Amino acid sequence: MKRDVKKPENESERTNDTQYSLNDDRRVKVLSPGALVVKRFFRNRLAIVGLIMILSMAVFSFLGGLIIPYGESEQFYIDTNMRKEYVGVTHNDTFRYIVPEGESFSSILQSRFTLAQINGNDTFEYDKAEYTLTEDGKDLYSIRTADGTLVAVAFKDIVNAADGVEDGTFTFKYEALKAYAAGKDSFDAEGKSYALDADGNITLDGKDTAYISRFVVQPKENGITVTKDFREFLAEKLDAGETEFTYEGTDYQAQYDPSQLVWSVLQNTSTHVYDKYSSPSLKHPLGTDSNGMDVLTRLMYGGRVSLVIGFIVVFLETFIGVILGGISGYFGGWVDNLIMRLVDVFYCIPSLPIIIILGSVMDKQMVDPQIRMLYLMLILGFLGWAGTARLVRGQILSLREQEFMTATEACGISVSRRIFRHLIPNVVPQLIVTCTMGLGSTIITEATLSFLGLGVKFPFASWGNIISDVNNSFVMTNYWFVWIPAGICLMIAVLGFNFVGDGLRDAFDPKMKR
Amino acid sequence: MRGKNHAASYAAKTGVNILRKYIIKRLLISVLILFCVTFIIYALIRCLPGSYVENMAQRLSTAPGSKPYEEWLAQLNASYGLDKPIIAGYGSWLLDFFRGNFGDSWRFTVPVIEEFKSVIGISFIMGVISFVIELAIAVPLGIVAATKQYSKTDYVISAAALTGISLPTFFFATLLQLVFAVKLGWFDTHGLVGRDYAQLSAAGQVLDKARHLVLPVLTLAIVSIGSLMRYTRTNMLEVLNSDYIRTARAKGLNEKKVIYHHAFRNTLIPLVTIIGGSLPGLFSGALITETLFSIPGIGFASYQAMVAGDIPFTMFYLTFIAILTLLGNLISDVLYAVVDPRVRIA
Numbered sequence: 001m002k003r004d005v006k007k008p009e010n011e012s013e014r015t016n017d018t019q020y021s022l023n024d025d026r027r028v029k030v031l032s033p034g035a036l037v038v039k040r041f042f043r044n045r046l047a048i049v050g051l052i053m054i055l056s057m058a059v060f061s062f063l064g065g066l067i068i069p070y071g072e073s074e075q076f077y078i079d080t081n082m083r084k085e086y087v088g089v090t091h092n093d094t095f096r097y098i099v100p101e102g103e104s105f106s107s108i109l110q111s112r113f114t115l116a117q118i119n120g121n122d123t124f125e126y127d128k129a130e131y132t133l134t135e136d137g138k139d140l141y142s143i144r145t146a147d148g149t150l151v152a153v154a155f156k157d158i159v160n161a162a163d164g165v166e167d168g169t170f171t172f173k174y175e176a177l178k179a180y181a182a183g184k185d186s187f188d189a190e191g192k193s194y195a196l197d198a199d200g201n202i203t204l205d206g207k208d209t210a211y212i213s214r215f216v217v218q219p220k221e222n223g224i225t226v227t228k229d230f231r232e233f234l235a236e237k238l239d240a241g242e243t244e245f246t247y248e249g250t251d252y253q254a255q256y257d258p259s260q261l262v263w264s265v266l267q268n269t270s271t272h273v274y275d276k277y278s279s280p281s282l283k284h285p286l287g288t289d290s291n292g293m294d295v296l297t298r299l300m301y302g303g304r305v306s307l308v309i310g311f312i313v314v315f316l317e318t319f320i321g322v323i324l325g326g327i328s329g330y331f332g333g334w335v336d337n338l339i340m341r342l343v344d345v346f347y348c349i350p351s352l353p354i355i356i357i358l359g360s361v362m363d364k365q366m367v368d369p370q371i372r373m374l375y376l377m378l379i380l381g382f383l384g385w386a387g388t389a390r391l392v393r394g395q396i397l398s399l400r401e402q403e404f405m406t407a408t409e410a411c412g413i414s415v416s417r418r419i420f421r422h423l424i425p426n427v428v429p430q431l432i433v434t435c436t437m438g439l440g441s442t443i444i445t446e447a448t449l450s451f452l453g454l455g456v457k458f459p460f461a462s463w464g465n466i467i468s469d470v471n472n473s474f475v476m477t478n479y480w481f482v483w484i485p486a487g488i489c490l491m492i493a494v495l496g497f498n499f500v501g502d503g504l505r506d507a508f509d510p511k512m513k514r
Numbered sequence: 515m516r517g518k519n520h521a522a523s524y525a526a527k528t529g530v531n532i533l534r535k536y537i538i539k540r541l542l543i544s545v546l547i548l549f550c551v552t553f554i555i556y557a558l559i560r561c562l563p564g565s566y567v568e569n570m571a572q573r574l575s576t577a578p579g580s581k582p583y584e585e586w587l588a589q590l591n592a593s594y595g596l597d598k599p600i601i602a603g604y605g606s607w608l609l610d611f612f613r614g615n616f617g618d619s620w621r622f623t624v625p626v627i628e629e630f631k632s633v634i635g636i637s638f639i640m641g642v643i644s645f646v647i648e649l650a651i652a653v654p655l656g657i658v659a660a661t662k663q664y665s666k667t668d669y670v671i672s673a674a675a676l677t678g679i680s681l682p683t684f685f686f687a688t689l690l691q692l693v694f695a696v697k698l699g700w701f702d703t704h705g706l707v708g709r710d711y712a713q714l715s716a717a718g719q720v721l722d723k724a725r726h727l728v729l730p731v732l733t734l735a736i737v738s739i740g741s742l743m744r745y746t747r748t749n750m751l752e753v754l755n756s757d758y759i760r761t762a763r764a765k766g767l768n769e770k771k772v773i774y775h776h777a778f779r780n781t782l783i784p785l786v787t788i789i790g791g792s793l794p795g796l797f798s799g800a801l802i803t804e805t806l807f808s809i810p811g812i813g814f815a816s817y818q819a820m821v822a823g824d825i826p827f828t829m830f831y832l833t834f835i836a837i838l839t840l841l842g843n844l845i846s847d848v849l850y851a852v853v854d855p856r857v858r859i860a
Contacts, residue, residue, distance in 0.1 A: 345547050345550045348548070349555070350835040352801060353831065354555070356817065357558075357823075357828065360821045361562045361823075440679075452802075467688070470688050476691070476692055476696065477696050491677075491680055497680075
């Protein structure tokens, strides 16, 4: 089939060789078929462009990943100033209640009490029981039943423990409130003697234990302790009508919510967060993505994954396809029939839906991303060999009838050697073209699956799953740098393979005259 | 004279007979293949963990006063025929399929056939429109490229065709959405009908749907134009290199007549076969494009069903696609034999 082709050199060189006689062998340059193919290939401008595209993508992915200082899934952080709700401050002007142990004062009783208090009544009734209220001081009432048992104390000034955590007992609170309302400077409770000043600070043996205030300061998050100083500071500032103030080096901002009658105090804090969707800069030439990872780095590693998966899948396809196609074409008969029906079956299986189903099952099983990538390659390869097998078989059917095959048979060469040494090499040109084109389409398939979230998974990058950020429409419209470069890389790689494949097809075609 | 006529009609008759035999043989093989394919798909789906049924049993068992999970699971599996071994299950599925009983879709909670009827129309319309556009652009361009082989035009057309093949559908669709829907605001990004669809007049509703179909159809057409263009070009080149074209030129016919009368007609043979072969494919819907544009066609519906693990709908869809593929191959092979008198059927 292949034999050396002698090809006369073109006009310009011929004029230089005039010293040779017309039938001198040196006038003719001998080119092997391979060299002819190479020559034809390099004459094709599109093929050259394609080759450059593939090489640049390969260099970008494989060398780029080595050069770039960042890792594949390295996340970047940024410090931002965030205003977080710190505390809520209310000026208490409703009655609150404390109840001694063993008694109860239900909300119905509470409202009865409020009614009686507003109307200036001394007693109120509920459920056939009569209650008496005694004004112990301004906005401080004690409520007793008819037999004189103390059931509750109603008050507006609030007793807070000095450290903001501990809650005092009933007696302590009641005594403190009574003393505060009466303007006394000391009171006794539970056998201890407390001192009280005009600001409502309660001390025991010179140590702050509690304070009385109408300002209620409620922490908005667990773990915030409001100190007395801070509370006094807040009360003072809010009374003065200031909304922005600094306390112990931290900035605070107060906002009044009229509907809730609450001042909400915001604290400015510096927070360490993922550097999401940062615009292209010197540090990140293509910005960062939704996980705070460098897009350029992800592109490089994604290119590796996409290219490697493409190569492995095509290799698998070709491997299965060549073996089955070779056997089928060479032996013919029932073997051929059987294998070809198998090829028909595989041709007919809708592969994309099957892969989508398998992908979503793997999603639910939470298969490890690395193993998943392996499965993906196996599935793609296993579903894609039919085309190659059909091609190889067709070629071999026509080749095996040719004289050189009769010659191999006459020489007594073994069957496997005849197939794999003499037939398959003649199919190789066609095979290379199909593989090159197949690489492009495999890369697209893998990218499509990854785009749908069913292929290569985080933390691994692939061009497809980089683009899948676009499913968030805000990213699509505002952060072009996250997904457009990946799409362009994908297109360049696939286009490169298709250009080269096309160029190879033309170059391998012996009928081509250029 | 009479005898000649007789011989011709006899030849035609045997030709028809042979063709009929060929078609019957191919049909039988196709049915056999279909059995294999559906069995493989069925076995595959059955082997996968049935997350949908498990989820449903989980949900049902948490209802107050309900049976325990295991009982629900067993009952659901029995009612969906999932408790049988694979071969028996396949047998009953096949029997139901032939009876036209395709089961109820789990994802859409209606009979599969009803969901299918409601989605197939729009997919077919999309398929036809994009196919017509594809033909109208690809065939003329392919012929022009072939007639001017190695010219600048040829390079541009070939490069464009390869670019079309290389375009990942999802990326191209998203780009179209960004440019025409988001930036220019000419179309909506998603859906088949606009927000005010219900208030529109009948004509307005048709226009509204048409407007929503522009981007999906454009995506489908551009992504698939390339291969048909290259196919046309390759075949036209082959014809142009053949001896009878040389003869036609040698006769002194003008180039127009050579190309459009002699060459093009012969190029039509492979074109007709491939076009005929892709006709069934018009029903198969476009999984990616429909999903991206949220067009309620068979592709989008099947995607939702597959991701949700809806076995009845998925089985139906996959079988449907397999039938379409087989039908396409059959049509193109038969057409090849019918259109090209030189082809002898073995």
